[in-house]
Amino acid sequence: MNPPLADPHEFVGDCQSLVELLRRRAEHSPDQLAYQFLIDGQHEGARLTYGELHRAAQAIAARLNESAKRGSRALLLYPQGIDFLVAFFGCLQAGMIPVPLPPPDAARMMRALPRLKSVIADSQAALVLTTGELFATLHQHFDAELASLLWLSTDGPPSDAESSACAFVDSVVRGSPGPALTDDIAFLQYTSGSTSTPKGVMVSHGNVLNQCRLLKAAASYSANSVIAGWMPYHHDYGLIEGLLQPLFVGVPCYFMSPLAFIKRPIRWLEAISRYRVTHSQAPNFAYDLCVQKITPEQRATLDLSSLQVAANAAEPVRAETQRAFYDAFKVCGLRESALAPAYGLAEATLMVSHTRLELPSAATDQISNPVSCGRVLDELQVEIVNAETMRRCATGEVGEVWVAGPCVTKGYWNRPEETERTFHARLADSDAGPFLRTGDLGFLRDGQLFIAGRLKDLIIIRGDNHYPQDIELTVERSHPALRSGHGAAFSVDVSGEEVLVVVQEVQGKQLRDANVDEVLSAIRTAVYNEQDLSLHAVVLLKPGGALKTTSGKIQRRAMKAAFLNGELDVLG
Template identity: 30%
Template structure:
């Protein structure tokens, strides 16, 4: 079996002048050939070698979307080092919180080097604890392309397929302490299998705005097209948020065929893009727009299709996928060879009985979008709380087994041991099987997903707990799905003394400000409640799911007309 840098080098040797990636930055379209990509990657590899980095050591990349990030990622691999991309500091995120996040990553991952920009190096160095593993902070602007690449002299070309090739971290302090370690073998098994499922060839063009620190962006929107020699058009997620129409313009201009979007992006595009921004846009080449990484909603697909069908978007282009970094990317895929299945289930049966019974004609129905069938070499089971297999249509925890699973959580044997049961990875997601297809109903774990981004509630609870007047340990954070936005809103409920309304507003504003400054989360709702409002588990922990249900029940009661 090959390794990732071996495949990249083969493209350099066989099709050096073919464009590997088009980088859309500002209003410029910069084509990067395989020759340019490998020469730049080799330059980073040599710079890391000169800095004393050895094969098998971790290199953290703190760079925005662009040629330096793409090249340094492969450059670390050419050395045999393990690249890990960290989200870049945004305007919404306070530098203090960012420094804490970086310090947490350094403590657990123990990287040998960090690559960043000259004007950001001071911020990086200030976050590195004294005596840490970091021996060098390299400046991307000062690293020149290699003068020649002869195919030899790069230790990464001799790595075993079973060795770790990359780390993927989720955002948030807790996520940065949990790096998913993936081997060359696992990544290539996934790419080979998934490309076959979606019918991907070198004639396809992938258009993506997704962040490369997320599995959807890293694998589907970066590694897969480059390693399969399918043209990639890559734009910055910051640019997409500012001007979502540019994604559609890129699809139109480059005849894009494949894109992956989190569910919220369907709603975001449908509501934010104006008519005049659609002039001249042709989406007829888009053969698959794949919904992934969030709870998938039929209403989001319908809104997206209504808005962009006049531009040539076809109903059969809307597809779905169940994916996670722990399986490299895809677990299941739907909507490629046939339209996505919609299972209309009885709402009460699903919520109360945890059984997805088909709804009666006149009953209260909940439309569930199928995530498709498991991809070849990936198996799915549905387990009850005692980890026994459940029958079809019974809701339980999803467990997976495949030839592309994670090696483990990097330097976290404790988390790795908890994540597996008899060789099966326990996803923490809830769902059911029907007709051989996977349906996702929610999360056993308490993670909140906003705009395709994982948010750990304990991070927000820690920040909210620092607000003056909040009772220690009496805070809960959870997500509530917003149908209009197609993603979750973040809610924080905190206990405080029996203060007047003005004091409660002050505490709520304090919590909102701390979370907005201390994370890149925009807090939508804060509720200040009296002591003993929050529910606890039998072990004394705050019960997030139970408190979420209590909050929703109270909210519904408050909106009921009186009398």
């Protein structure tokens, strides 16, 4: 195996595309390990060197060039694993635009198909790449819309059913597309739909390469880094920092499926311990899960001393989580300085701000309340703006977070009006811009970014602003029978007045030791004492009843709609 180059960035700094990046890696280090998939999060499964990935992607591109034209959108439906990577880079090499999506779960097919069809319609997809097994499952649910697409299983030769349903022709390449350019769309990143209908964010090759370059500096990646994770490929966090950042830096990546982590959270930390991982990332709930599910006896088997960056993003970062995770795993050699909250969104490719390791006060800031999401990435500009007047807020004042810079994407696919409204904002006092309006509330203090919540989720009761995250945190702390991160607070109109409603999922085991009235009383008392608010209604949901996005974010709007329509899976 070839050792990593002393400075891998030296020969990738002027790459124009992800295609060129992979080609250069394959030319310079063909036998170096690129990706190792961990079956069940533990055993080593399929692996790829840079050379193997490049050749496998070329083979997929050869099939695609015969099947669709350059610029066609190709949905990628794969379980977590090596097959996705080959298909993703195969699409890029063929000049097509991959659209990573979560693979439909057979047990929830009727719920998954409407979203799949909405993305097909929105992206105007021409073909779907998947595995033979998943194709066989989906084929049972084909209607005219799904059957009209070209379906290609990339983990083996086309089956008879595939060939018949999709009129697939497997033949040689007739020609290669021209080279991808920096401004070309690399892929469509469909938003999770936590607050609205999913939209396809147009992410260019330049956006990704700039993001990787800036993230390399912010998170102190080096030629000696080792990366491991479990975030799904269809989420921007899992795709860009989890899978593409290792390629950019030129270091090995060990990854597992999200399900493997959820079933046994220790698998993630075992991988960090076993492979001497330096960088990993996950949303806030994952750190909570590790604290809750990993026993003291299991902790004694872990060595987390190699971990330099444990990034926390993709959902609100809680100081209590940061503190609990450090307290639980410091006996494993975890450094407090490794805790690295960050903030980002798909519309800015991924990260906008990230905790810098070189700052001596960083560790303290990450376990205090509110939590700092670090400093804004180099070359990005962040302004805190009054969403109504479009003027800059005073220092320390909460306002909407606006972003400009090379990581801000092109906009939403086929949605010019929404693109104009979201990506081309200008300051009223100076006409500076254009800026991306994130829809997130935050403030800057001592050069660091703090996030307060979502602009559209803001609850206004009798003229006072309340952030739902604060209320939800109060609720889940009020009684041990309540499940962390599985509640929603929102307001509804009753006779012309906005009133507060809380919907909260319970944990079955703890609830057996408490009666429902006791839990309801605890919630009302806590919200009144801590938030000075009275609750109009409190609804307890059965385990699994909370509505969340595919990336684990609570769907407040969907929960509110279900409450108003009487569609919640209510306890009792």
